[in-house]
Amino acid sequence: MRRAVFVDRDGVICRNRKDHVRNWEQFVFLPGALTGLARLAKSDLCVVVITNQAIVNRQIVPAEVVEEINDRMVRAVASAGGRVDEVMYCPHRPDEHCACRKPRPGLLLQAAEKLDLDLGNSYLVGDAQSDIQAGQSVGCACYLVLTGRGKRQLIQSLLRGQRGFKIASDLRAATEDILRRQRGESGARIDVSTARDGR
Numbered sequence: 220m221r222r223a224v225f226v227d228r229d230g231v232i233c234r235n236r237k238d239h240v241r242n243w244e245q246f247v248f249l250p251g252a253l254t255g256l257a258r259l260a261k262s263d264l265c266v267v268v269i270t271n272q273a274i275v276n277r278q279i280v281p282a283e284v285v286e287e288i289n290d291r292m293v294r295a296v297a298s299a300g301g302r303v304d305e306v307m308y309c310p311h312r313p314d315e316h317c318a319c320r321k322p323r324p325g326l327l328l329q330a331a332e333k334l335d336l337d338l339g340n341s342y343l344v345g346d347a348q349s350d351i352q353a354g355q356s357v358g359c360a361c362y363l364v365l366t367g368r369g370k371r372q373l374i375q376s377l378l379r380g381q382r383g384f385k386i387a388s389d390l391r392a393a394t395e396d397i398l399r400r401q402r403g404e405s406g407a408r409i410d411v412s413t414a415r416d417g418r
């Protein structure tokens with residue numbers, strides 16, 4: 220089983236638009252996003268982008284266009300030294316009550332099934348409370364970034380008393396912390412075995 224980093228798209232990788240990202244020309248990488256993904260690419264963590272795209276079933280943009288935007292994003296990330304192993308999106312409107320629209324964890328569960336992921340030892344980076352809720356419900360360690368909707372979402376989270384997630388300025392900062400935790404865990408394992416030997 221592999222560990223993964225689940226990354227939300229709009230507001231984490233690319234700039235949010237009030238009228239939605241409807242074509243590749245409107246896709247603007249946020250500062251720190253490509254660098255963060257390039258760092259992750261050097262680790263053995265699986266990188267999965269998970270995104271709500273209700274614009275599909277609202278019939279604003281056809282599914283093929285959303286998929287083309289995602290494909291071009293994956294290629295642009297790769298040419299900047301990064302790696303996206305999988306992109307999964309929910310096309311449903313909120314009123315369809317599907318299992319995959321965040322805050323529901325359906326996309327994470329689908330990815331875990333497809334890629335054999337260890338969700339309880341995986342990470343999620345998002346700019347919205349709904350991302351964090353999806354991650355927390357399957358045991359991921361979650362990061363709220365302050366790009367996109369993050370700052371406003373953070374205030375709401377604090378007012379509602381939601382907790383149990385880390386705050387990072389952007390995807391690069393979240394990535395650096397994830398990689399530190401990964402390194403820290405392997406260090407800790409050595410310590411534990413040493414302690415056991417001494418007992």
Ligand SMILES: [Mg+2]
Binds near residue numbers: 229231345347367
């Ligand atoms: Mg978002």
Ligand SMILES: [Zn+2]
Binds near residue numbers: 319
């Ligand atoms: Zn859905």
